[in-house]
Amino acid sequence: GQQVMQIPQYQHVQEGEDFTTYCNSSTTLSNIQWYKQRPGGHPVFLIQLVKSGEVKKQKRLTFQFGEAKKNSSLHITATQTTDVGTYFCARGYSGAGSYQLTFGKGTKLSVIP
């Protein structure tokens, strides 16, 4: 019930092509976060989405939260080799005085120069 599904698992793109990864839930999300993990590195927070239909941009990255708050997407325009890594979505939930994240399995992006 708390899982988030990410697709695709892997994506290989030519440098300059666009890339999109999707995050889906069967239940309504209170919020969704996105993290990036470079090869050999640790996850780094990118953004949090909270509102239905929310769209946020960070340079070439566009994040969307679905109207029903059950899905989210991350789109990268004109990929660069620096975009290589694994992108994770994570649903946040609060309960019993705590706050936790449940991560999707990630989408591993390879960029061919």
Place this chain on the structure above:
Amino acid sequence: NAGVTQTPKFRVLKTGQSMTLLCAQDMNHEYMYWYRQDPGMGLRLIHYSVGEGTTAKGEVPDGYNVSRLKKQNFLLGLESAAPSQTSVYFCASSYGQKEYFGPGTRLTVT
């Protein structure tokens, strides 16, 4: 600020041995977490803490114990290591729901 640090960076254990992984943060965060990351599995929460002296189980707690005696430190213990515990372990702390991760510990159990 060093952020979140983890020691050691690498460790090889034999089945049945014990060890403790140390996580330290200098950001005065209340919440701290231990995750394990396995290929194709994403990050799975082992244990977490909402403050000094408190701990709680996450998704995959079996075989692990934790302690949070000081606010800045969160220790993860393996009492009797098993090959299934071969993984990369990440510690994180959070402020305002945003999590800050340490560099990770790569543990191999033979």
